[in-house]
Amino acid sequence: MDRSEATLLPVSGGSNEGGDQPPVPPRKWSSLFWAILKFMCLYHHQTVVPPQRICFGCSVDRFRKRSHGSNGASRNEERHDADMEPLLVRYEYKDLDTRLMDARRGTGEEGSPLLEQEGACPVCDTLWWNQDGVVEKYTEEEIGIGWWNHRGSGILSSLFLVGALTLVIIDIVNYMDQLWGRPDLILQLMRKTTLYVGLLLYPALVLSSKLRSLLPTSLHNFQWSSPLNVRFLIRRGQFLDIGRKGLPGKLMLFLFLVTPLIAALYRFFIFVVISQCVSDWSTVVTSLVGVIFGQWFGLLVYLLYFTRVSFQREFDLLLIYFRENEGDQTRCRGAFYTTVLDFDCFKQLVNLVIFVLLPLGIFSVSSNLTYEYMFADDACIEVDERNINVAHHTLRLAWMEILFMSCSFLAAVGGLQAEYVFDNFVIRLFHLRSGGHWIFWRSVMRDIAYVGDSHSHFLLVTTAFSFVSLFMAFNFANQDVADLAVCNDTLHVDLCV
Numbered sequence: 001m002d003r004s005e006a007t008l009l010p011v012s013g014g015s016n017e018g019g020d021q022p023p024v025p026p027r028k029w030s031s032l033f034w035a036i037l038k039f040m041c042l043y044h045h046q047t048v049v050p051p052q053r054i055c056f057g058c059s060v061d062r063f064r065k066r067s068h069g070s071n072g073a074s075r076n077e078e079r080h081d082a083d084m085e086p087l088l089v090r091y092e093y094k095d096l097d098t099r100l101m102d103a104r105r106g107t108g109e110e111g112s113p114l115l116e117q118e119g120a121c122p123v124c125d126t127l128w129w130n131q132d133g134v135v136e137k138y139t140e141e142e143i144g145i146g147w148w149n150h151r152g153s154g155i156l157s158s159l160f161l162v163g164a165l166t167l168v169i170i171d172i173v174n175y176m177d178q179l180w181g182r183p184d185l186i187l188q189l190m191r192k193t194t195l196y197v198g199l200l201l202y203p204a205l206v207l208s209s210k211l212r213s214l215l216p217t218s219l220h221n222f223q224w225s226s227p228l229n230v231r232f233l234i235r236r237g238q239f240l241d242i243g244r245k246g247l248p249g250k251l252m253l254f255l256f257l258v259t260p261l262i263a264a265l266y267r268f269f270i271f272v273v274i275s276q277c278v279s280d281w282s283t284v285v286t287s288l289v290g291v292i293f294g295q296w297f298g299l300l301v302y303l304l305y306f307t308r309v310s311f312q313r314e315f316d317l318l319l320i321y322f323r324e325n326e327g328d329q330t331r332c333r334g335a336f337y338t339t340v341l342d343f344d345c346f347k348q349l350v351n352l353v354i355f356v357l358l359p360l361g362i363f364s365v366s367s368n369l370t371y372e373y374m375f376a377d378d379a380c381i382e383v384d385e386r387n388i389n390v391a392h393h394t395l396r397l398a399w400m401e402i403l404f405m406s407c408s409f410l411a412a413v414g415g416l417q418a419e420y421v422f423d424n425f426v427i428r429l430f431h432l433r434s435g436g437h438w439i440f441w442r443s444v445m446r447d448i449a450y451v452g453d454s455h456s457h458f459l460l461v462t463t464a465f466s467f468v469s470l471f472m473a474f475n476f477a478n479q480d481v482a483d484l485a486v487c488n489d490t491l492h493v494d495l496c497v
């Protein structure tokens with residue numbers, strides 16, 4: 001659906017109820033979506049679709065009312081933290097599953113947001129928008145999550161993550177023991193280190209997200225981890241019509257899955273077939289874990305794309321909402337902040353990923369270029385046709401991995417940062433301004449200015465760190481690596497290390 005058609009959609013917060021035709025139940029979402037979440041070990045909460053969603057404005061009002069008490073009674077610190085959960089950790093409610101079960105049994109706490117009547121706030125209804133801007137509430141059974149999120153999924157996924165991380169850490173300790181302190185192998189040490197740090201990025205992010213779900217009020221500043229929460233991703237998916245169209249960017253998903261697999265097979269071919277290195281069971285297990293980590297990185301990048309296009313669609317609907325409710329500051333501000341709070345979490349995750357990948361890319365390129373020039377100088381390398389052949393193959397593999405990590409991220413996000421999605425929304429929003437509601441638009445512009453300046457320092461830190469990495473890489477590249485060899489003017493290359 002193009003933008004011109006989108007302007008005709010009913011996004012005023014109404015639903016299909018009361019119309020001539022009964023509401024059509026949502027179709028079950030693609031099983032591939034649930035399988036991806038399962039493979040990525042993202043399931044943690046037993047309940048992933050809450051019976052009620054609360055907008056930012058209602059969260060603030062209810063927090064104020066409950067924290068002060070209707071009769072002026074004081075609240076202890078533990079109760080105060082519990083009241084803050086709907087406001088600070090919208091997708092990591094620590095006791096949502098328990099409260100939901102109590103609500104169904106009719107034993108829940110009076111005044112709990114889960115027990116309050118739905119539909120009282122039109123802005124809360126916007127949290128159930130589908131891709132057409134129509135309120136379409138759904139349950140876990142209706143979207144088909146079923147057994148994908150069975151009891152114990154959170155524990156099993158955490159154990160799998162920890163197990164995979166343990167194997168990789170053992171491999172890191174092994175290669176560090178062989179490479180550390182050897183000047184003639186410093187390039188191999190740099191290349192392996194940058195590769196492993198890139199692969200460890202995803203499991204570190206997921207474990208942080210799970211830790212925040214366990215300790216929501218203690219780690220509420222870990223907002224960048226919310227986009228890796230299944231509850232967050234399900235809400236993103238409701239804007240993409242997964243039940244009818246399937247997952248967006250199917251070709252991109254295919255490339256993000258196939259490319260790491262090709263790289264893993266190429267690595268196996270190099271170090272087992274060409275180099276004829278001695279392999280044992282630990283080598284095979286490490287190789288399989290490496291395949292999984294490569295797939296995880298590809299799917300992480302795809303989730304960034306998935307989330308980005310979802311926000312683009314939601315901002316389109318938000319524009320129409322502003323046009324239809326121009327002058328209604330309560331509605332527009334509530335819908336605006338509810339969307340922007342989620343987008344800010346996504347923006348922080350993108351910034352964190354680029355904060356890690358950009359310095360890694362600089363070090364990887366510098367070490368590979370140095371490796372290229374080193375092997376181009378036959379005088380400083382011990383003549384061994386097999387080693388030279390394997391070295392050339394490993395260089396091709398390294399360039400392939402560098403290109404994949406950089407190009408996949410740029411394609412998924414649409415650039416180095418995600419701010420442009422919000423900036424495009426703001427530019428189009430300004431075109432809706434009319435002279436009849438200047439007080440309303442002045443308030444809107446003030447809110448936009450506040451949101452735009454809230455997280456501008458992260459870019460400065462990333463840029464500064466990248467320049468430091470670039471300086472260190474250039475200084476390393478200026479070193480005469482051949483002179484670092486322990487042999488007399490000859491560099492031995494042990495490619496089985």
